[in-house]
Amino acid sequence: MAVDVPGLVSVIVFYVCILAIGVWGSRKSKKVEKKCSSSKSEIAIIGGRNINILVGIFTMTATWVGGGYIMGTAESVYSPTQGLVWALGPPAYVLCFFVAGLFFAKPMRSKRYVTMLDPFQNRYGKAFTVTLLLPALVSDILWVACILAALGGTMSIILGLSSTISIIISAAVSIVYTLLGGLYSVAYTDIIQLCFIFFSLWLCVPFMVLSPAVTHSAYEDTLCVYSQFCFTWHEVRNVRCDKCKVVSFSNPVLLVLQALGGLSYQALYQRILSAASSVQAQISCFAAALTVFIMGIPSVVIGVMASAADWNQTAYGLPPPFERGETGKILPLALQHLTPTWVAVLGTGSVAAAVMSSMDSVLLSSASMFTQNIYKTTLRKTASERELQWVIRISVLVVGLAGTGLAFGDDSVFSLWVLSGDLLYCVIFPQLLCVLHFQHANTYGAFFGFVVGLLLRGLSGEPILGIPPVLLYPGWREENNVIRQYFPYRTVAMLFSVVSIPAVSCLLKLIFEHQLIPQSWDFLQVFKKKNEVEEDEAPDPCEEMNQVHNTKF
Known part of the structure; x- marks a missing residue:
């Protein structure tokens, strides 16, 4: 042409x-x-x-x-x-x-x-x-x-x-x-x-x-x-x-x-x-x-x-x-x-x-x-x-x-467009929701929710990338030698991640507060510095101005 x-x-x-x-x-x-x-x-x-x-x-x-x-x-x-x-x-x-x-x-x-x-x-x-x-x-x-x-x-x-x-x-x-x-x-x-x-x-x-x-x-x-x-x-x-x-x-x-x-x-x-x-x-x-x-x-x-x-x-x-x-x-x-x-x-x-x-x-x-x-x-x-x-x-x-x-590797714009938001929906959105709106979320719950969301999403497969599903949901079908899932498996991964973060966070908080396991097992030191965390999330405006002043001069 x-x-x-x-x-x-x-x-x-x-x-x-x-x-x-x-x-x-x-x-x-x-x-x-x-x-x-x-x-x-x-x-x-x-x-x-x-x-x-x-x-x-x-x-x-x-x-x-x-x-x-x-x-x-x-x-x-x-x-x-x-x-x-x-x-x-x-x-x-x-x-x-x-x-x-x-x-x-x-x-x-x-x-x-x-x-x-x-x-x-x-x-x-x-x-x-x-x-x-x-x-x-x-x-x-x-x-x-x-x-x-x-x-x-x-x-x-x-x-x-x-x-x-x-x-x-x-x-x-x-x-x-x-x-x-x-x-x-x-x-x-x-x-x-x-x-x-x-x-x-x-x-x-x-x-x-x-x-x-x-x-x-x-x-x-x-x-x-x-x-x-x-x-x-x-x-x-x-x-x-x-x-x-x-x-x-x-x-x-x-x-x-x-x-x-x-x-x-x-x-x-x-x-x-x-x-x-x-x-x-x-x-x-x-x-x-x-x-x-x-x-x-x-x-x-x-x-x-x-x-x-x-x-x-x-x-x-x-x-x-x-x-x-x-x-x-x-x-x-x-x-x-x-x-x-x-x-x-x-x-x-x-x-x-x-x-x-x-x-x-x-x-x-x-x-x-x-x-x-x-x-x-x-x-x-x-x-x-x-x-x-x-x-x-x-x-x-x-x-x-x-x-x-x-x-250079894909002709379907729509497929790449959907795939670009897939990981964010299943993995990052639950984390963002909990860190902004759930005060008791901690690092243990966040890591657990991350793994759950990523694992469930990965096991569900991805036809665009040629990844076969390991976890089959109700309603799946094999079309042209490709297994397609019609169950909302992405939403399942997202919801499990959302639920896991506060659930694991609260569970471990109760366990450590009641000393059911030794405090030394808190290897991420989450519960030793919980008071410092709240202070970090609400910085003092005066302190921030001082930091800017020091940086400038």
């Missing part, structure tokens, strides 16, 4: 503009460093807690409206085995932001944490924090791979540009401006990227709806498919009429997975902690719930139109994308064949903007956790601010390269 030179030039101009804004953001960051009493590393991580509410709403929305969100939603809606009820991204993220605003924003922001891992480090210590960083890091790398895979597929179809080159260039641009300015570069580029995504995607909708290939009869058939549902526990199959789809009970389970899994991303708390106050952090969450839903509507419409289209009337021809195994590329295919060329190019730009708006946030979040909670507190306690800034930059580069390498 020949390269679309005008389209390629347009995308390059867009990339240059984004890079220029990122450089401007880095200058803004340096100005804040001179005026703000916060350390340079804190300014890079959370903007010195000086991000205004409008910028906060934009950057919070843009982080979630990534390539996985846009292309994954269109893919799931178009797929004949899924359909409109599988457009779980918009309602899941609405739920995610509302829950975050109600139950997580205030306790995190009011205690002036710097990263999501700070409450764990204060209560459980360094060893458990390192343990918890690993699944968070793996999830971030999968998220980077997901959004880069989305961009590579889009550019290869519409612009005729190699997906490898597209992925490398986009990753390089995101890495560079994230290295330069930290959260300020990320936040200000997010504003431009989100505006461009909104304008270009909504512009594509009327052209696609009015496309000659989307016939009236096909559109009615599609509406019938999406409005008549039969429910079964086990599998998707037609049981009421030839045009009827079945909704598995796994739909609400997967929706909960994406919503609660989203609560466990450092990228979310980076924006919450950058707000000037707890109230501002909550308002940002509630506003983002509305904007993220609006941003998902065009992808739903594109998926519906692609399903209703007569592909034989387009240059794509027959068989349709699903039969060719190109469901994961349905958004760029629909843009290319159901809209004019210049509209398709704008659509490509929207995917590029979505990819960079999420990728830069993920890169910075992983780098922040490693620098703040591992390097600064464990590896190099005497590290200077300049050294910490370089650690952030190197961490951004490492995570970016890891995600970029993984992006």
Whole structure:
């Protein structure tokens, strides 16, 4: 396929503009460093807690409206085995932001944490924090791979540009401006990227709806498919009429997975902690719930139109994308064949903007956790601010390269999108819930809950990674020599982890308090310093000001 030179030039101009804004953001960051009493590393991580509410709403929305969100939603809606009820991204993220605003924003922001891992480090210590960083890091790398895979597929179809080159260039641009300015570069580029995504995607909708290939009869058939549902526990199959789809009970389970899994991303708390106050952090969450839903509507419409289209009337021809195994590329295919060329190019730009708006946030979040909670507190306690800034930059580069390498290996954006939140839902969300809302949780319970969640999730298998299940739940079936489980095994792992943490914590507390086992067996020294833990979680503001003063001088 020949390269679309005008389209390629347009995308390059867009990339240059984004890079220029990122450089401007880095200058803004340096100005804040001179005026703000916060350390340079804190300014890079959370903007010195000086991000205004409008910028906060934009950057919070843009982080979630990534390539996985846009292309994954269109893919799931178009797929004949899924359909409109599988457009779980918009309602899941609405739920995610509302829950975050109600139950997580205030306790995190009011205690002036710097990263999501700070409450764990204060209560459980360094060893458990390192343990918890690993699944968070793996999830971030999968998220980077997901959004880069989305961009590579889009550019290869519409612009005729190699997906490898597209992925490398986009990753390089995101890495560079994230290295330069930290959260300020990320936040200000997010504003431009989100505006461009909104304008270009909504512009594509009327052209696609009015496309000659989307016939009236096909559109009615599609509406019938999406409005008549039969429910079964086990599998998707037609049981009421030839045009009827079945909704598995796994739909609400997967929706909960994406919503609660989203609560466990450092990228979310980076924006919450950058707000000037707890109230501002909550308002940002509630506003983002509305904007993220609006941003998902065009992808739903594109998926519906692609399903209703007569592909034989387009240059794509027959068989349709699903039969060719190109469901994961349905958004760029629909843009290319159901809209004019210049509209398709704008659509490509929207995917590029979505990819960079999420990728830069993920890169910075992983780098922040490693620098703040591992390097600064464990590896190099005497590290200077300049050294910490370089650690952030190197961490951004490492995570970016890891995600970029993984992006070449999977064609299904939706599968990577779901998998990125899987570990967080089963392992980290229970920990975060208990450390913030259960005062008696201790290190023993946290370790036990971590092992239980991880073990149950691992034994349940993972078809995407080719891991066969060892633990079979009711309703499992073997399809094409692959065992698939229709029982909500992820939720089982999450719930067992949630219950295990307080149960084991309280049990061991009673055992040690009643001296049923020797105090010397408390090898983690949890009950010897329980009074110190409470003091650590509520730092004295005066003491904090003194620490800042000492750091400055």
